[in-house]
Amino acid sequence: MTPLPPAGSLPSQQELVESSQALHTQLSGIRAAMFSLEAESSGSLEAVAPVYRASARNLLHFIALHRQHHVGLADQLHRLGLSSLAGSDPHVLASVDAVLTALEALGGIAAPVRPASTAPDLMASHCSLLFGAPASEPGIMVTLPTEAAHDRESDGLISELLSAGMTLARINCAHDEPAVWHALAGRVRRLSADLGRHCRIAMDLAGPKLRTGQLPCLEGVLRVRPARDRRGRLLQPALIRATDRPPAEAPGADVVVLPVEAADWQTFRPGDVLRGRDASGRTRLLMVETVEPRGLGLRVDQGCRFIAGLRFERPDRRGVVVAPLPPEPGSFSLAPGERFWLLGEADPAAREENGADRPAIACSLPELIPLIGAGERVLFDDGRIAARVCEAGQDRLLLEVTAARGGRARLRGGKGINFPDSTLPTPALTAKDLQDLGSAVTLADMVNISFVHAPADIAALHRALQEHGREDLAVVLKIETRQAYEGLPQLLLEAMRWPAPLGVMIARGDLAVECGWESLARIQHDILRLCAAAHVPCIWATQVLDELARHGLPTRAEITDAAIGAQAHALMLNKGPNITAAVRALRSIAHDTLRASRTDRLLSCLAYRSNCPGG
Numbered sequence: 001m002t003p004l005p006p007a008g009s010l011p012s013q014q015e016l017v018e019s020s021q022a023l024h025t026q027l028s029g030i031r032a033a034m035f036s037l038e039a040e041s042s043g044s045l046e047a048v049a050p051v052y053r054a055s056a057r058n059l060l061h062f063i064a065l066h067r068q069h070h071v072g073l074a075d076q077l078h079r080l081g082l083s084s085l086a087g088s089d090p091h092v093l094a095s096v097d098a099v100l101t102a103l104e105a106l107g108g109i110a111a112p113v114r115p116a117s118t119a120p121d122l123m124a125s126h127c128s129l130l131f132g133a134p135a136s137e138p139g140i141m142v143t144l145p146t147e148a149a150h151d152r153e154s155d156g157l158i159s160e161l162l163s164a165g166m167t168l169a170r171i172n173c174a175h176d177e178p179a180v181w182h183a184l185a186g187r188v189r190r191l192s193a194d195l196g197r198h199c200r201i202a203m204d205l206a207g208p209k210l211r212t213g214q215l216p217c218l219e220g221v222l223r224v225r226p227a228r229d230r231r232g233r234l235l236q237p238a239l240i241r242a243t244d245r246p247p248a249e250a251p252g253a254d255v256v257v258l259p260v261e262a263a264d265w266q267t268f269r270p271g272d273v274l275r276g277r278d279a280s281g282r283t284r285l286l287m288v289e290t291v292e293p294r295g296l297g298l299r300v301d302q303g304c305r306f307i308a309g310l311r312f313e314r315p316d317r318r319g320v321v322v323a324p325l326p327p328e329p330g331s332f333s334l335a336p337g338e339r340f341w342l343l344g345e346a347d348p349a350a351r352e353e354n355g356a357d358r359p360a361i362a363c364s365l366p367e368l369i370p371l372i373g374a375g376e377r378v379l380f381d382d383g384r385i386a387a388r389v390c391e392a393g394q395d396r397l398l399l400e401v402t403a404a405r406g407g408r409a410r411l412r413g414g415k416g417i418n419f420p421d422s423t424l425p426t427p428a429l430t431a432k433d434l435q436d437l438g439s440a441v442t443l444a445d446m447v448n449i450s451f452v453h454a455p456a457d458i459a460a461l462h463r464a465l466q467e468h469g470r471e472d473l474a475v476v477l478k479i480e481t482r483q484a485y486e487g488l489p490q491l492l493l494e495a496m497r498w499p500a501p502l503g504v505m506i507a508r509g510d511l512a513v514e515c516g517w518e519s520l521a522r523i524q525h526d527i528l529r530l531c532a533a534a535h536v537p538c539i540w541a542t543q544v545l546d547e548l549a550r551h552g553l554p555t556r557a558e559i560t561d562a563a564i565g566a567q568a569h570a571l572m573l574n575k576g577p578n579i580t581a582a583v584r585a586l587r588s589i590a591h592d593t594l595r596a597s598r599t600d601r602l603l604s605c606l607a608y609r610s611n612c613p614g615g
Helices: 013-040 042-047 050-066 073-079 089-107 122-131 153-164 178-195 366-371 431-443 455-467 482-486 488-495 508-515 517-534 546-551 556-565 579-596 599-611
Strands: 139-143 168-172 200-205 222-224 234-236 238-243 255-259 273-277 283-292 295-300 304-306 311-313 319-321 331-334 339-343 360-362 377-380 385-392 396-404 409-412 446-449 474-479 502-507 538-541 570-573
Touching (some): 013 050, 013 073, 042 050, 089 517, 122 474, 122 502, 153 178, 168 178, 178 200, 178 431, 222 255, 273 319, 339 366, 377 396, 431 446, 431 455, 446 455, 474 488, 482 508, 482 517, 488 502, 488 517, 508 517, 517 538, 546 556, 546 579, 556 579
Parallel strands (some): 139 570, 238 255, 446 474, 474 502
Antiparallel strands (some): 238 295, 273 311, 283 295, 311 319, 331 409
16 A cells, blocks of 8 residues: 655645555455455344344444454545544444545546445434433433332332433342332332333343352351540440340440340449450450349440350359350451362362361352363452462362452352353353243333353243243343353344344443453443444443442542443443432433533534633
8 A cells, every 4th residue: 555645744646546546455355355244144144133134234344344453544544534434333334335435536446336335323213112212312220229119218219210310220130029029110110100201121130140159157246346536545435235135126326235144133233343355365344334124234445346155244253144146157268379169069068188178168050160170260259359270170179369359358158250261051041030031021121131141042031032922022131251242243143133122231340350350441342332333222331430329429430431331322320328319410421421522512612712812
């Protein structure tokens, strides 16, 4: 290709013609590759529902365009004042043909006869099908809390969310039960009609729960601590209500209830001092402040930890004995370099060949253990603990910790497990999902399928929907694994075989764990572009305005993240005490972001600068 002269200088007519001809040759080759891939995929295209056929064809053209890295192509086109094809994702062929036509005019090339290529606005119609409303602004999906189903006061929360801008109510089938889901859906339907607010209902199928098994419970410990200032001086002693009977009503927030064995309470007097050793072995003094019919009001000026069987007594040996305390969930701590077992059996009993004990925890899907190989990574609890397989067996894996948040982290039961290096055949639909689908088909406008990673998962879901007579129900693919991300084109083509509305959710939390947080920005951008090419609406999910929803104030980073997320067609918020404020803020951010992207906004800024002194 004849390079154009450096920026700032004008090319000669000859240079312009030669460069245009070279670019035309390169772009014609790309166009031929697009049709070649389309021909290779003719079987897949024929299987696609007519409503999605143009979108599937454009997706294949997009893939062909980006299969090779065309060094300098975009810059050369831009230098000629032509489209660089950067924004051509929704209409690849029409954009390429438009550029070829311009190059033919610049280079004096005889224009071949091409079929007219059009670029219909399919994304807008697909958004209307999925969300039930024009996509003038991104929709806002909110995960409904369980308490919104229990009492009349929850009507206020749902009304507030609808008034603030919620357009999609999400019910997570991983929690609660059908009765709660019915109550939530019924309230959303009733209140949205009363308020005249459009809101659709989405139900998440939980998918296979790959989690750690429960560990043996630990001995219950009750901790009390007095309030001190920053120099360690006592501000307020810890107040304890020692009783042999559970109180009928909760004591004040600053009073701790300590269960003790029955005693002759009337033998105690205010001012008595009970001495004993706490769970750490340190001597502690408990001062009697009040005597009650079934217990004592105590105070302690030092931090104290109680366990069952501890005795605190006066010099005459009269005192109280701590009763059994509720057990605590089992856990063990891990640091880099330490090893532990991941078992396929529920019994966490494993020993190293030299006889020394190692911590062990079970896996909720033991059938996966034989499929994991040595050297592969295993991540726990959203990546808080990272490990690598040292030894792989049929029923257990010996893991060595490679990283732990804070240098040492505790591993508990019920925490998520990820195998980012492993290809696992686990189907996305479980027996529970198929059962929950019976509720979803009557309550929801769309169903979100979790942990989808293979075309067979989508086919299984549509078979189940057909059995319920709801093949028209919208389906959202949750992209949560590396396998799903890398196979997204195949997943989209499979989903397009059915004419039902289709969407994609970018589940960024799981993707960050599976693919590494440093790759997340590229991955979410890739998914947005692939979905734009397929004219499939996208939902931007995980930790959107999370600090604002939970604590009332956003971070600067999440404000920027929400603004970037406005590129998607909907954004998802999780639960939190300040969720209504988060909905309002998200709506404002999305509106401002879209307004700022318009040309009139840019021109008004330039006009302002030109009127400034020195502008």
